[in-house]
Amino acid sequence: MESSAPDDLEAFKQAFRRHAAGVAAITALGPTGAPVGFTATSLASLAAVPPLATFNMSQVSSAWPAMTVGNHVGIHMLGPRSRHLAERLAADHDVRFRGDHWQPGPHGVPVLSDVTAWMIGEIIDVHPVYNNAVIVVRIEVGGVGEEDEALLYHERRYLRPGLDA
Numbered sequence: 001m002e003s004s005a006p007d008d009l010e011a012f013k014q015a016f017r018r019h020a021a022g023v024a025a026i027t028a029l030g031p032t033g034a035p036v037g038f039t040a041t042s043l044a045s046l047a048a049v050p051p052l053a054t055f056n057m058s059q060v061s062s063a064w065p066a067m068t069v070g071n072h073v074g075i076h077m078l079g080p081r082s083r084h085l086a087e088r089l090a091a092d093h094d095v096r097f098r099g100d101h102w103q104p105g106p107h108g109v110p111v112l113s114d115v116t117a118w119m120i121g122e123i124i125d126v127h128p129v130y131n132n133a134v135i136v137v138r139i140e141v142g143g144v145g146e147e148d149e150a151l152l153y154h155e156r157r158y159l160r161p162g163l164d165a
Contacts, residue, residue, distance in 0.1 A: 020154035025089050026055060027074035027102070027110040028066040035097040035110040036063040037089045041153050043075065051139035053121065059131050062093040067135055069123050072107040075137065077117040079148025080160045085112050086151065087158075106141055117144045 021041035030036045038061055046052035053075060057067065066073075078086050089096050097110065105111035106120045119142035127134040152159045 017155050020152045020159070023078045023086050023151045023153050023158065024055070025074075025076040025078060025085055025112055025115070026057070026063070027076070027089075027112065028063060028071060029108050029110075030063070030066045033108075035102070036066050036093070037074075037096055037110060038063050039086045039089045039153075043077075046136065051119075051121075052124075053119070053137045053139060054134055055137075056132055056134050059128065059133055064133075067123060067126055067133065069126060071123050072109050072120055072140075073123060073135075073137055074105060074109045074111055075119045075121065075139075075142075076112045076115040078151045079116045080151050080158075081146070081148050082112070082114050082116070083151055083158050085115065086153075115145050116148045118142055 022043065024040045024043040025037060026040050027035060027037040038057065040055045040057065042056035044054050046054050055075070057064065076085070085101060088101065100113075102110045102112050109120050111118055111120070119139045121137035121139040123135055124138045125136035127136070149160045152161065
């Protein structure tokens with residue numbers, strides 16, 4: 001499948017930088033058993049029954065080899081109090097899991113501490129699209145943490161919601 005860029009690629013990128021999105025963290029165990037993870041602004045609920053979620057990712061991500069059907073992933077919703085987790089998982093992959101900010105959860109999947117909610121699920125479908133992919137996850141278990149405001153990503157910055165519109 002051949003990729004083509006819009007005539008004004010910078011305008012396309014700018015348009016999506018202006019679209020605020022919630023921030024989630026995705027974790028898994030890679031093929032070697034080492035933890036992998038990244039931040040995602042593409043998390044969405046796909047269905048309530050059965051509970052399904054989706055997220056998008058790049059196939060050049062260091063976490064890509066873990067995104068196979070049958071593998072399990074952790075999905076973590078982040079608030080302003082857990083912004084440090086978003087920053088850590090956006091850093092170099094060698095330092096993402098250094099420290100005590102996570103513990104092994106069901107299926108050994110890394111579960112992050114101090115998140116507003118977390119879920120563990122099985123990858124049931126992977127849809128490659130050019131050099132990216134849509135990952136579909138069937139949620140098996142989860143929990144909620146302390147209530148917090150939303151953490152948004154907008155114009156390359158982490159923000160909390162401001163005034164009502």
